[in-house]
Amino acid sequence: MREITYRQALNEALDEELARDENVCIIGEEVAQYNGAYKVTEGLWDKWGDKRVIDAPISEAGFIGMGIGASMLGIRPVMELMFFSFAYVAFDQMMNNAATVRYMSGGLINVPIVVRGPANGGTNVGATHSHTPENIFANMPGLKVVSPATPRDAKGLLKQSIRDNDPVYFMENTLLYGEKGPVPENDELPDGELLIPLGKAEVKKEGADLSLIAHGRAVITCLKAAEILQAEHGIDAEVVDLRSIRPLDEETILESVRKTNRAVYVEENKPFCGVGAQIASMIQEQAFDYLDAPVLRISSIDSPAIYSPPLEKKQLPYPELVVERALSIC
Amino acid sequence: MAKKKAEHQTDTDYAQDPVNAKLSAEDKIDLLRQMVRIRRFETVSLKYYQQGKMGGFLHLYIGQESVAVGTISLCGENDHIITAYRDHGHALSVGMSMNECMAELFGKKTGCSKGKGGSMHYFAPDKNYWGGHGIVAGQTPLGAGLAFALKYKGLKGCCLCYLGDGAVNQGAYHEALNLAELWDLPVIYVIENNGYSMGTSQERSSAHPEIGLAARAEAYGMEWDQINGENLYEVRARTQVAIDRAHNEGRPTVIEIDTYRYKGHSVADANAEKYRTKEEIQKYMNEHDPLTLWKDQLVSEGVVTEDDFKAMMKEAGEEAEAAARFAQQSDFPDESEILDDVYWEVDNDTEAGNTGRHFFH
Ligand SMILES: Cc1ncc(C[n+]2csc(CCOP(=O)(O)OP(=O)(O)O)c2C)c(N)n1
């Protein structure tokens, strides 16, 4: 199968959805003429023009809110946040408006918007630019949160998110944009296109001894940790990728834990009420009798993101740390 | 040219303005030296950035030196500074050392923010310098807040709050403008208009009265002014009017200073010569460079010679290189220090800091 980058995969998803539905448009800072700060939208303005791919001024509350309003009338805006950290400028719109209009209108209105952009630390841009808000947005009923780890998932999930009739906050990772992986061509697929449903986790590597469960780039960290566990310690770890955080595929997680009897949640998020807290609680509640060890959580060290490059490396989970913590319960 | 230049009163002789007339030859040379030091600091930091010695972003101030140097040179004991992420020039202008600024870029614990903030997040409250802010326009309500605090304490001072021509489109800025005028806060918003917000020119990002961005202040009944940033005398003379207004009437002003950045938005800006022409950049460097123009001014006044200037450039280059050596020889923070500086109460080992769990990883 051909290999493309995570960035190209996202770009293909956007291009295909622009072609499929004339109500899909892309709005964000530097998305059009500049080709995107991280080049995710490269070439799309050239191809689709001013109406479909729109450069916005630096007014996140204004243009994200505008996108929410437009979506109420049937437009399907795909909004780019140059960094998901800037969502905090638009927080009121994203929490108060996008998440609640449907409920407060008794179901009369829906908000088919996608807000996407990189939501990660690890690039030494300091605390203001390194937020990981997946748990914060997933906390809010009415919102969906997606966090792909591979090019294939990035493409399939983004296309599905654009078709979803509820607000989807799609969290990417600048450190993954350049990573390559297999993504099928459309003509290799039975339906002629790649769609991955929200709410379906995927076992990225099967294993018998321990479940490493993660989302986003932490999945890649877990895959590396699993290799070390196998090679150096003879431990056969399974790696489960949530892909979508809300809706959450509880069954795939539980199935894995019932098989391996040990679970570690790994995320680059902050620990307090992190995604791992939700998963750990769910596991103990629904698979208590299967557990041979406490469910562990590995997250960012609990401070705002530090700038200093070698330190920030240690602030986020890395394979050796996952190995060390995993060994403590094996 | 991408942006619309304001018409400046070129017939006014700003050199005769009281705030400039009182400058001694030494003062004038010092202003030149400050601009030279910024330029050299930036060139040297660029060199080490390109060698991979730093992480993240590097937003260079080259071309805009007269704004920070000219405005901050007017500040007194109770005048405060806050700016965005293009913050190195302001930092050196308030008297932060090249060593602490450079070490911050290298992520070392001898940096002004102990390596925790990086290029965009310099701080030095002891020098009335409140950052260094990475979120576009995030500093603008803070600027109003510093002014509020001055007024509250009954101090005669003001806050110079810098922002870019792109930042003027954030809601936070407009809310801050309203508060500043409504409550008579001694804050001066200094729009450093370099014509672009990343790759977006002013006309593609801002709707505004024909005269310019500062004129939006009129909607709030606020005074405003527009200044030619290439002329240090003009920057000082007209900024002083705003400072006087803040000091004497406790009232805000928006000033827009026309300037230009020579480098990309940040060093990572691969399109720096795509959204504007090479010729446009060259024209600024040749005809509007604030540093060269000030040097020429001082040469014509007989205050410096070309040789003095060359020596000054060399000296500043050496100072910046020495700062880079200092930075390289300094230590990175210790891993345990990641958790310092999160909570005041914990750092100070108080009862509050020892009650309940504060950290969760
Ligand atoms: C809230 C927010 N949105 C977007 C960005 C990304 N960004 C950083 S600087 C910048 C351009 C700002 O331009 P301007 O205000 O003119 O300042 P200049 O860079 O020219 O000094 C953008 C879009 C950010 N840091 N914060």
Ligand SMILES: [Mg+2]
């Ligand atoms: Mg600008």
